[in-house]
Amino acid sequence: MKVTINRWNAISTWHWDKLQDEVCGICRVAFEGTCPTCKYPGDDCPIIIGECQHAFHMHCLIKWLKTESSRELCPMCRRKFVFHSAS
Ligand SMILES: [Zn+2]
Numbered sequence: 152m153k154v155t156i157n158r159w160n161a162i163s164t165w166h167w168d169k170l171q172d173e174v175c176g177i178c179r180v181a182f183e184g185t186c187p188t189c190k191y192p193g194d195d196c197p198i199i200i201g202e203c204q205h206a207f208h209m210h211c212l213i214k215w216l217k218t219e220s221s222r223e224l225c226p227m228c229r230r231k232f233v234f235h236s237a238s
């Protein structure tokens with residue numbers, strides 16, 4: 152009997168492992184915690200990654216993008232912030 156192992160494509164492209172050690176570029180709180188707006192980590196406070204690979208709490212990013220001075224730029228690298236698609 153021949154068994155084909157087809158698990159190579161199971162390698163995740165999700166950056167969570169890497170993000171564990173990193174902090175939000177806006178509030179400077181670690182991603183394993185929540186943004187200052189939230190009490191508990193979880194789905195209500197997801198992490199948003201831009202195409203520039205900078206990551207922020209969703210709430211921090213929304214607050215930032217709403218300020219006039221942001222001009223929709225990434226607060227870290229000042230490039231236009233484009234949402235990195237998760238898929
Ligand atoms: Zn934050």
Ligand SMILES: [Zn+2]
Binds near residue numbers: 187189197208209
């Ligand atoms: Zn939050």
Ligand SMILES: [Zn+2]
Binds near residue numbers: 204205226227228229
């Ligand atoms: Zn950036």
